[in-house]
Amino acid sequence: MAVAALPENISRLRQLIRDCTLCPRCCRVDRTAGEVGACRIGEKAVVASAAPHFGEEPVLVGRGGSGTIFFSGCNLDCVFCQNCDISHTTDGQAASPQQIADLAIRLQASGCENVNFVTPTHVAHAVAEAIAVARSRGLTVPIVYNCGGYESVQTLRLLEGLIEIYMPDFKWADAAAGKKYSGVPRYPEVAAAALAEMYRQVGPLELDKRRVATKGVLVRHLVMPGDLARSQEAIDTVAKTAPGCAINVMGQYRPAYRAAEFAELMARPAGSVIRSLREYALQQGLQGVD
Numbered sequence: 033m034a035v036a037a038l039p040e041n042i043s044r045l046r047q048l049i050r051d052c053t054l055c056p057r058c059c060r061v062d063r064t065a066g067e068v069g070a071c072r073i074g075e076k077a078v079v080a081s082a083a084p085h086f087g088e089e090p091v092l093v094g095r096g097g098s099g100t101i102f103f104s105g106c107n108l109d110c111v112f113c114q115n116c117d118i119s120h121t122t123d124g125q126a127a128s129p130q131q132i133a134d135l136a137i138r139l140q141a142s143g144c145e146n147v148n149f150v151t152p153t154h155v156a157h158a159v160a161e162a163i164a165v166a167r168s169r170g171l172t173v174p175i176v177y178n179c180g181g182y183e184s185v186q187t188l189r190l191l192e193g194l195i196e197i198y199m200p201d202f203k204w205a206d207a208a209a210g211k212k213y214s215g216v217p218r219y220p221e222v223a224a225a226a227l228a229e230m231y232r233q234v235g236p237l238e239l240d241k242r243r244v245a246t247k248g249v250l251v252r253h254l255v256m257p258g259d260l261a262r263s264q265e266a267i268d269t270v271a272k273t274a275p276g277c278a279i280n281v282m283g284q285y286r287p288a289y290r291a292a293e294f295a296e297l298m299a300r301p302a303g304s305v306i307r308s309l310r311e312y313a314l315q316q317g318l319q320g321v322d
């Protein structure tokens with residue numbers, strides 16, 4: 033089990049939001065003074081929901097469900113966001129780290145297999161403090177950091193020892209597509225550097241005898257219509273950066289949010305394409321999880 037957070041790491045994370053470089057957007061706004069950057073969230077995290085979730089990967093769900101805490105806002109701006117009612121709003125309950133810790137403890141008490149922070153990147157300072165508080169109050173289940181993959185290595189280093197399971201997306205192998213459809217520059221390069229750091233910290237996915245995840249990296253890759261994500265290249269990068277790591281090649285793309293503004297986003301990838309990409313991932317030495 034991870035050790036408690038070093039207090040200096042938490043205070044360094046809090047410092048980062050004063051001239052915000054918590055994520056690679058580097059908006060350089062002072063969130064402690066009420067300014068907001070691209071994620072539109074200030075100093076306090078906003079919790080959209082907290083509940084056991086049975087729709088995540090079986091290795092996270094186990095018997096008790098994954099204890100999801102969804103945060104409003106996001107550091108990405110995916111025009112096809114499958115989660116837009118949460119990620120593209122600031123609706124929810126502003127919560128202190130102590131209140132987030134309370135939610136985590138409650139999820140554990142209800143039998144959840146883990147605490148799964150969904151879209152935590154832009155509130156990593158609050159998540160780190162909440163984990164430290166919750167651990168001091170008896171939280172023992174693994175922490176899942178369920179993020180979009182566009183992460184700052186500096187921030188990830190400050191989270192070392194707090195997170196058991198990193199679950200980043202690896203959305204794009206094509207930087208131009210990352211810019212056009214997720215609104216950020218250099219997505220493949222930034223996401224690969226972040227993945228390398230996550231893998232350095234926690235390594236490949238480990239399961240207990242019930243086949244529930246206890247530690248490691250699980251990458252998610254959403255197959256896009258017309259191969260807009262350049263999926264084989266994305267899988268190649270994951271295999272090269274984090275050899276042998278687990279990957280969920282996801283086939284549930286559907287047009288959502290602003291997808292209708294882009295004709296190419298209105299299709300769905302064929303089942304045969306998804307199956308052959310899953311096979312390709314296995315051939316590259318990755319562990320398939322779905």
Ligand code: SF4
Nearest residue numbers: 052055058059069071
């Ligand atoms: S966390 Fe938000 S404000 Fe900070 S750099 Fe990222 S998008 Fe900008």
